[in-house]
Amino acid sequence: MNDRFLRACRREPVDATPVWFMRQAGRSLPEYRAIRRHATLADIVRDPALCAEVTIQPVRRLGVDAAILFADITTPLPGIGVDVEIVDGTGPVIARPIRTAADVAALRGFDPEASVPGLLEAIRLLRRDLDVPLIGFAGAPFTLASYLVEGRGSRDAAALKGLLHAEPEVAGALLDVLVDLSLAYLRAQVAAGVQAVQLFDSWIGVLGPWDYARHVAPRMRRLFDGLAGLGVPAIHFGTGGAGLLPAIAAAGGDVIGLDWRVDLHDAWDVVGDRAVQGNLDPSVLLGPWPEVEAQARWVLERAGGRPGHVFNLGHGVLPATDPDQLRRLVDLVHAGVTVEALA
Amino acid sequence: MNDRFLRACRREPVDATPVWFMRQAGRSLPEYRAIRRHATLADIVRDPALCAEVTIQPVRRLGVDAAILFADITTPLPGIGVDVEIVDGTGPVIARPIRTAADVAALRGFDPEASVPGLLEAIRLLRRDLDVPLIGFAGAPFTLASYLVEGRGSRDAAALKGLLHAEPEVAGALLDVLVDLSLAYLRAQVAAGVQAVQLFDSWIGVLGPWDYARHVAPRMRRLFDGLAGLGVPAIHFGTGGAGLLPAIAAAGGDVIGLDWRVDLHDAWDVVGDRAVQGNLDPSVLLGPWPEVEAQARWVLERAGGRPGHVFNLGHGVLPATDPDQLRRLVDLVHAGVTVEALA
Numbered sequence: 001m002n003d004r005f006l007r008a009c010r011r012e013p014v015d016a017t018p019v020w021f022m023r024q025a026g027r028s029l030p031e032y033r034a035i036r037r038h039a040t041l042a043d044i045v046r047d048p049a050l051c052a053e054v055t056i057q058p059v060r061r062l063g064v065d066a067a068i069l070f071a072d073i074t075t076p077l078p079g080i081g082v083d084v085e086i087v088d089g090t091g092p093v094i095a096r097p098i099r100t101a102a103d104v105a106a107l108r109g110f111d112p113e114a115s116v117p118g119l120l121e122a123i124r125l126l127r128r129d130l131d132v133p134l135i136g137f138a139g140a141p142f143t144l145a146s147y148l149v150e151g152r153g154s155r156d157a158a159a160l161k162g163l164l165h166a167e168p169e170v171a172g173a174l175l176d177v178l179v180d181l182s183l184a185y186l187r188a189q190v191a192a193g194v195q196a197v198q199l200f201d202s203w204i205g206v207l208g209p210w211d212y213a214r215h216v217a218p219r220m221r222r223l224f225d226g227l228a229g230l231g232v233p234a235i236h237f238g239t240g241g242a243g244l245l246p247a248i249a250a251a252g253g254d255v256i257g258l259d260w261r262v263d264l265h266d267a268w269d270v271v272g273d274r275a276v277q278g279n280l281d282p283s284v285l286l287g288p289w290p291e292v293e294a295q296a297r298w299v300l301e302r303a304g305g306r307p308g309h310v311f312n313l314g315h316g317v318l319p320a321t322d323p324d325q326l327r328r329l330v331d332l333v334h335a336g337v338t339v340e341a342l343a
Numbered sequence: 344m345n346d347r348f349l350r351a352c353r354r355e356p357v358d359a360t361p362v363w364f365m366r367q368a369g370r371s372l373p374e375y376r377a378i379r380r381h382a383t384l385a386d387i388v389r390d391p392a393l394c395a396e397v398t399i400q401p402v403r404r405l406g407v408d409a410a411i412l413f414a415d416i417t418t419p420l421p422g423i424g425v426d427v428e429i430v431d432g433t434g435p436v437i438a439r440p441i442r443t444a445a446d447v448a449a450l451r452g453f454d455p456e457a458s459v460p461g462l463l464e465a466i467r468l469l470r471r472d473l474d475v476p477l478i479g480f481a482g483a484p485f486t487l488a489s490y491l492v493e494g495r496g497s498r499d500a501a502a503l504k505g506l507l508h509a510e511p512e513v514a515g516a517l518l519d520v521l522v523d524l525s526l527a528y529l530r531a532q533v534a535a536g537v538q539a540v541q542l543f544d545s546w547i548g549v550l551g552p553w554d555y556a557r558h559v560a561p562r563m564r565r566l567f568d569g570l571a572g573l574g575v576p577a578i579h580f581g582t583g584g585a586g587l588l589p590a591i592a593a594a595g596g597d598v599i600g601l602d603w604r605v606d607l608h609d610a611w612d613v614v615g616d617r618a619v620q621g622n623l624d625p626s627v628l629l630g631p632w633p634e635v636e637a638q639a640r641w642v643l644e645r646a647g648g649r650p651g652h653v654f655n656l657g658h659g660v661l662p663a664t665d666p667d668q669l670r671r672l673v674d675l676v677h678a679g680v681t682v683e684a685l686a
Contacts, residue, residue, distance in 0.1 A: 155498060158626060165630030205583075208603040208624045208657065210638050240548075242586030243605035260551040262586035281551045283501060287508030295553050314551065 002132045005066040009196060009233035009255050011275050011308035017300065018065035019333040020135075021326060022237075023316030024058035025070045029323055031057050041086045045071050048121035055126055055134075061323055063330045066133050066196070067126065069189070071119055073139030073200055074147055076185045079115025080177065081108045082148060090152060097151040099163065104173045110181045112188030123192035136194030138185050140201035140238070141178035141223070142216050148174065157206045164215050172215065179219050183226045190230045197227065198235035199253070205240020212244050217251045224252025235277055239315060245270050260314025264302040275308035280329075282313040285321045289328065296329055300336045345475045348409040352539060352576035352598050354618050354651035360643065361408035362676040363478075364669060365580075366659030367401035368413045372666055374400050384429045388414050391464035398469055398477075404666055406673045409476050409539070410469065412532070414462055416482030416543055417490055419528045422458025423520065424451045425491060433495060440494040442506065447516045453524045455531030466535035479537030481528050483544035483581070484521035484566070485559050491517065500549045507558050515558065522562050526569045533573045540570065541578035542596070548583020555587050560594045567595025578620055582658060588613050603657025607645040618651035623672075625656040628664045632671065639672055643679045 004018035026032055032054055035044065044050045054070040074084045074092040087093045098104060112120060126134050139147075142160075147153065149160040149171075163171040186197045199220075207216065220236075227234045237257025238248045249256050249271045256271045258264060258278035268276050284295050296311075303309035311333045317326065347361035369375055375397055378387065387393045397413040417427045417435040430436050441447060455463060469477050482490075485503075490496065492503040492514075506514040529540045542563075550559065563579075570577045580600025581591045592599050592614045599614045601607060601621035611619050627638050639654075646652035654676045660669065 156626070158629075161624075161626045162629055165627060165634045205604065208622075209606045210641055211624070240583065240604075243602075243610070246609075259586075261548065261583075263552045266589075267586070279551075281504075281554070283499070283504045284508060286501075286505055291508045298553055 002065055005133050005310060006195060006233065008308055008310045009235070009275050013307050016334040017303070017309055017311050017336070019311035019330050020064040020066040020068065021058070021062070021313050021317050022068075024062060024064060024068065024326070025054050026317065027319035028317050028321040028326070029057055029061060031061070041072060045075055045116075046118040048118050048125055051118060051122035052125040052129065055122065056129060058326075059130065059132055062326050063334075064132070066135050067130055068135040068137060068198070069119065069123060069126070069194065071137070073137075073143065073202070075119065076110060076112075076116060076138070076181060077144070077148070079108075079110045079112070080181055081106065084147075092147055092152065094147060094151045097159070098145075098148040098174060099159070099170075101167075101170050101173070104170060104177060107174075107177050110184045112184055116185070116188075120188060120192040123189060123194055127193040133195040134193065135196045135198055135235075136186060136189030137198040137200060138182040140199045140204065141175045141182060141219055142207070143201050143203045144178045144181070145171070145174050146203040146206075148178075154203075155206075157203055161206065161211070164211060168215065175215065175219050179223050179226075182223055186227060187230065190232055194232065196233045196235065197230075198237060198257070199223070201236070201238040201241070201248075204238040204244065204248070207244065209244060209247055212247050217247055220248075220251035233275075237277070242267075249274065255308075255310060257312070258314065264299055264309075265304065268303070268306075275310065276303075277310040277312045279312070279314040282315050282318050282321070285313075285325050285329070286318060289325065292325060292329060293332060296332055297336060300333065345408055348476050348653060349538060349576065351651055351653045352578070352618050356650050359677040360646070360652055360654050360679070362654035362673050363407040363409040363411065364401070364405070364656050364660050365411070367405060367407060367411065367669070368397050369660065370662035371660050371664040371669070372400055372404060374404070384415060388418055388459075389461040391461050391468055394461060394465035395468040395472065398465065399472060401669075402473065402475055405669050406677075407475070409478050410473055411478040411480060411541070412462065412466060412469070412537065414480075416480075416486065416545070418462070419453060419455075419459060419481070419524060420487070420491070422451075422453045422455070423524055424449065427490075435490055435495065437490060437494045440502070441488075441491040441517060442502070442513075444510075444513050444516070447513060447520060450517075450520050453527045455527055459528070459531075463531060463535040466532060466537055470536040476538040477536065478539045478541055478578075479529060479532030480541040480543060481525040483542045483547065484518045484525060484562055485550070486544050486546045487521045487524070488514070488517050489546040489549075491521075497546075498549075500546055504549065504554070507554060511558065518558065518562050522566050522569075525566055529570060530573065533575055537575065539576045539578065540573075541580060541600070542566070544579070544581040544584070544591075547581040547587065547591070550587065552587060552590055555590050560590055563591075563594035570595075576618075580620070585610075592617065598651075598653060600655070601657060607642055607652075608647065611646075611649075618653065619646075620653040620655045622655070622657040625658050625661050625664070628656075628668045628672070629661060632668065635668060635672060636675060639675055640679060643676065
């Protein structure tokens, strides 16, 4: 069992910097596209064998040090009574957005075994087959709320922000429901076998520090407090949150994810005594290898060989990425910086 | 003459915190919408009297401490040989994007008197009529290049980033042309009478620190060095650049603009011995007044009455904003914090 990833999450010495990629499973891999010719994303998530296969594909091809369960961040939402459709080219679309106190009150409690049995079974299959750790994940409450209130991905989350300012008690009740959802969902994933969890706050970058402190931080603290007893590392990743980084780190997480728009060294200073994950710009991988190499080496240099760096991109793998570039990048990271065992 | 704004840019004591709003002239004002029923944006920019009228409207209605010349950041581009059309709902659209060395070589030098005579005449008219300082502006080279290479506004500037990585000499030559354009354009605005200039790097938030340092910072330094001799304060505003803030500040500017996603106090510490401008979230103005008041007071508190704060939003006024909220906000800022004269 390759445990570099888990050791780095705990800031223990490692034989090489561990590396995995957000969205490593998915459209950049031809073997995934082959499956998608016969199956929708929803089909894959419902079918344990297919979900396990898609999750394991990048481990086989790329040699990464961790697998991440294949699902969409909106996958659990039907379990609280929300109809979601994944539309190609648009992403998740919610037919009836949640905007009133009555809408929030109508949401159901989340029962993982009833709502996502296929995913939980996929986790059990994967633990049998994988020789690297398996990461579970959930969308963070603000990001899920953004989909629920806007009805789809939105670059400014204007409707959710409007609700936060005009009806903070309604927005707050929705966020509370989503904290409960994420807790139940992640507890079930851990019970089924995932060895780490990541919270994706993909839309948090639209908020300023005032709104984050008032509406989001207390709820993220409750969420991370609830995860603390599970015995697995929790990764907290907020996209576009450079200005929020002190608040994001204070809200919780054993590992803080960094997007590509921060200097890893400076950001690690802000984060303090925690592991960090990141932060190569995924768009660099669309260009020539020497540029990938130069920027990846720079990320490793900025990490400086300190225990507690998980190499990753600063955002998900772009669909047009050549998997051979990713494979070469994995080899570079493994060869690039070797931290001598300190023990 | 109300010179609070210019005094704050120079970090001199002021009788009240000066305030103006990015996009204060425009769709949030009914008197602007009335003009737009008969005139396109291009018509307004060509007609000195109309341009001056639109520029002065927010000064009359809102009582702000500065006017900003009404134009689009793509307004000078036809002057280097690029056809731009402003499409309602989309923004500027460039029929033939610039993507090759030949495309860049075909761009012409910029002659302000030949290309934007109406704007320069509007500046002269405004200086006669205004009792607050007039700010000129230009798009920063990376942001203009983003429009030129993408063909329109793009949330990830993927084509420009691809060009930077695959053909840095072509992208660099384009950025150099745009530095020359911005310098000539802003020098002409100052010669015609503007009393401060602002560089808008609206799309810079897509870049990480590595790319900024290599491709953008040296060019911004050349630009600010070229402006230094003009005797007017230069404001440097990069949207979404929280993680780039040290690099943006180091690249130049007498005043550093802050968007709403940073804590003003912490960001000012990063910026150091410079004035700062910002940083209320513009979306707050769509909500109830008590929330506007609370967040505006927080911005003023974070500025702490230090000389050198120009109150502004962290981004442009949203079109749906009620001008009465803006007027009330101006009054709040003027009343809220009074810095005693230090002399």
